[in-house]
Amino acid sequence: MRANQKIKIKNYSTRIPEWKKIDKEIQQLTQQYDQIDPGSIQTFNDFPLSRKTLDGLAKAGFTHPTDIQREAIGVSLQGHDILGAAMTGSGKTLAFLIPILECLYRVRWTINDGLGSLIISPTRELAYQTFEVLKKIGQFHDFSAGLIIGGKDLKGEQERINRTNIVVCTPGRLLQHFDETWNFSCENLKMLIIDEADRTLDMGFAETMRSIVSNLPSQRQTLLFSATQTKSIRELALVSLEKPVYISVHEKANTSTPTNLTQSYIVCEVPQKISLTWSFIKNHLKSKIIIFIQSCKQVKFIYNVICKLRPGLPVLALYGTMGQMKRMSIYDTFCRKQYACLFATDIAARGLDFPAINWVVQFDCPPDANTYIHRVGRTARFQQGGEALLILTSREEQGMIKQLEDKKVPVKKIEVNPNYIHDLTPKIQALCAQFQELKEEAKRAFSSYLRSLILMGNRKVFDVQSIDTNAFASSLGLEIAPKVRFIKKGQKQEQSIDISTKSSIENNNNIEHSEEENKDDDDDDDNDDNWFTVKKVSDILEQETVNLPEPTEKEKKLTKAKLAKKLRKKSLLINKRFEYDDEGNPIINSDEEDQSSIYNIEQAKTRLQQIDKADKEVYRALVKQKHQERRMKEKEGRRAAREAKRLKQKGEEEEEEEQEQKEEEEINGNDEESPSNGTNEQERLERKRSLSPVEPKKKKKKHRSLTEFINEDTTKTINDTEQLALYLLSK
Structure with missing residues (x-):
């Protein structure tokens, strides 16, 4: 054996299976649930959470819990139903997502077990946001999760929803799956979470939530969270809470909104x-x-x-x-x-x-x-x-x-x-006049705002009659206010309701005065019972009764000609508006007064013509100014070109004069040196001719005599015949 060679020692210890490690971890965590103290928790590591959940929280950047998380996670891990209320932005989403992961991990939930947790949100955007947070903190778990909201492919959801462990959904889409997906089942559901519970359980979603809860098992854990939590017995009865724990970390705060x-x-x-x-x-x-x-x-x-x-x-x-x-x-x-x-x-x-x-x-x-x-x-x-x-x-x-x-x-x-x-009123009016679609949108916005005021329950705050409809329509770019018929209907209904309520109050007062003498001390017990009775005041729209017409035989459709004959017999004016009072009598000249006070077509035409005329004058002035500027620039360019040409010619003339002077000086100098020499004089003249440009002499045409012209050649051209004609004429 070499000196540097290491000795390999085999490890014969038994390897612990993974499922035994998970069982041991779950057993240790469940033993610590009863010992959770919210006051001593500083980080998420202080909670008895699984390693996979802690790793997901750390990777997503969540290290320190908020107040609602510190209070709610421990209670939910112990298996209690929760009513959680906290300020907006306090981290309520993690307060129910962490217990979901721990609950399913504790019971070893798999894909084959089906739906284990259900999260219901009132809006699609909130459900989408919750789903994104769930993907971040649950990335190390083996659970399947799905987002079930409207506007997406229903068939794709139906194929996968039965294998989904955690479903984040909106109420309407979930109820649609209950009705249309044959293999969708919630028999094994462990946890139900309702986010923004006061909105999800109000009158808008009451029927939908009642249908959903009827399909859920009664043995489950339910968590309700919202910034403004409900305590209404009627609303809480929808979800069948069992001894819920109410958690409100900011209940004793001076304000209901964040201090910053x-x-x-x-x-x-x-x-x-x-x-x-x-x-x-x-x-x-x-x-x-x-x-x-x-x-x-x-x-x-x-x-x-x-x-x-x-x-x-x-x-x-x-x-x-x-x-x-x-x-x-x-x-x-x-x-x-x-x-x-x-x-x-x-x-x-x-x-x-x-x-x-x-x-x-x-x-x-x-x-x-x-x-x-x-x-x-x-x-x-x-x-x-x-x-x-x-x-x-x-x-x-x-x-x-x-x-x-x-x-x-x-x-x-x-x-x-x-x-x-x-x-912005003039600009909006100009835009509405230019774009017809924008004008139609303005009309719809006008009526929808007034309708929203009528549908508001608090009449002390919202009053349609306090709004100047003409000024409001003008601010939206409209010449006249659109007709809103439901305002008059609402006024009549309110008047009828006021009369009926006054009469009923008077009758009740008379009955009460007659029964006051026979009352005993048992009235206190009766008042205590009234705490659990729901007293509902119906709204105006709910009290409106619609009388459906009785079915009659189908009448034949009238042609335009027949309809015109009927109108002519009844002497009715086409496109004429009539108004009637409550008794059915027509109001005389009401249409002319209303139209004169609301809208005058002639005035509008003249006003638009004046505006058009002013716009055209402004446009002509701008065009005229541009043309003047262009002409001035061209004139200055021509003047500069002429000046440059003049200077160039002047410079050339000066150069020629200087050259002539030099030549004369040279010639004069040569004359003084040899005045008697004739040959030099001839050379001087020849040199002067060569230097000065001489135009070549034009050759004169030689006129030939008639006999020369005839005897010279037998073939004559057109030019030759012309010369012959000129010669004869000259002779």
């Missing part, structure tokens, strides 16, 4: 809102801005107007009626931009994490204080700063500010110098 968020509001009437927004964008070109608007049609119109005016900042729009792929691309584009402005509806108000937002502007008053909190939560996230601006009308100011004060939201009023607001 600066909040202010401005009082501005509806017709001046677009001009104010334009001035705000022009003064914040080096910022990242989100502007929330109430309806999709308003977003589309304002976005197109701002794009055509070119503010000098990338402008984007995000609303519900867009295609799914376009919504995803706009979301990614806005996240990547350093400076940009996003016009959005409330689909971007909840849960979305846009990086480095500087300003959140609320173009329209939010429906309630909770919506305001979610909107301003897009900025000042994760200990960063941000600013929020709320635009209110004088009618909305008192009621909305009171709601915000009740929710512990500090908002201060600021004043804006009117000189810094640029009026």
Whole structure:
């Protein structure tokens, strides 16, 4: 054996299988669940989490847990149902994603086991964002995950959903799979997570959520998270919580919004809102801005107007009626931009994490204080700063500010110098006159805004009658306000409801006065029972009853000729508007008065002709000025060319004179030297002739006599015959 050679020692110890290592790790982790102390946890390594989860968190850059994560992860690992509430941007997503991974890892979940965890989000963008975070922190696990949202290929989802362990979805798409996917089953579901629970469980999704929960097993763990958590018994009964633990880390805080968020509001009437927004964008070109608007049609119109005016900042729009792929691309584009402005509806108000937002502007008053909190939560996230601006009308100011004060939201009023607001009304009117599509969008935006005010529940804050519709229509670029019929219907319904409620109140008061004498001390027990009764006041639109017409036999279609005969017999005027009062009597001359006060065609024509004439005069003046400038330039060029030519000729003449003088001097010098020599004189003359340019003498044509011409040659040309004719004429 060589001296430098190493001795190989064989290891005969038994190798531990991988599944035994996993069992040992799971056993050690489950023993530590009851010993979790949220106060002593500083990093994620202090939690009893699996090595795969910790590696995923470290690679994604998550090291220190937030308050809601510190409180909620331990409780969820112990198997309790949770009602979690925390400020926007506090990290609620990780508070339920980490327990999902640990729960499935603890029970050794595989692809063949099917669906193990279900995450329901109210919007597609929030579901997409949650799915992206799940892919980052769960990259070392072997679970399969899927994003189930509307706008994607349904067949592709149906093929893979049965083999998916974690599903992130929206309520509508999930219910569609329950109805149409035959092999989709949730029998083995372990965890149900509802993100933004107060929005997901409200009246908009109540029926959908009730259908979804009916297909889920009762033995499961349920987690509900939101920035404004619900405690309503009616809403919580939908998800069947069992002894839930309520976690609210910021319940004792002085404010409901982050402390590093600066909040202010401005009082501005509806017709001046677009001009104010334009001035705000022009003064914040080096910022990242989100502007929330109430309806999709308003977003589309304002976005197109701002794009055509070119503010000098990338402008984007995000609303519900867009295609799914376009919504995803706009979301990614806005996240990547350093400076940009996003016009959005409330689909971007909840849960979305846009990086480095500087300003959140609320173009329209939010429906309630909770919506305001979610909107301003897009900025000042994760200990960063941000600013929020709320635009209110004088009618909305008192009621909305009171709601915000009740929710512990500090908002201060600021004043804006009117000189810094640029009026956009003439430009918008010119754009609407140039682009017919933009004019139609303006009409739709007008009616959708008024409809949104009518659908608002709080009549103390939102009042359609307080809006000057003519001024509002003019600010949108419209000559006259479009007819909105549902406003009159709503007024009549409100009047009828007020009369019915007054009569019912009077009847109830009479009954109460008659029964007050027979009341005993048992009234206190009855009042205690009323805590669990749901008292619902129906809205105006819900009380409207529609009387369907009885089915009749199909009538024959009238031709234009027959219809014209009927109208002629009834002596009806075509395109004439009539108005009637409540009793059915026609109002005399109402149409002429309304038209004279609203719109005069002749005045509009003359005004447009005057504007056209002024524009043409300005255009002619500009063209004339351009032509004058061009002619002056050409004239100066010609003058300069003539001057250069004159100077050149003058220089050539001077050079010739100098040369002649030199030649004369040379000749004179030669004469003085040899005056008597004749040969030298001849040489001098010859040299002078050679130097001076002499034109060659033209040869004279020799006229021949007639006999010479005839006898010279028998073949004559045309030139020869000409000479003969000239000779004869001369003779």
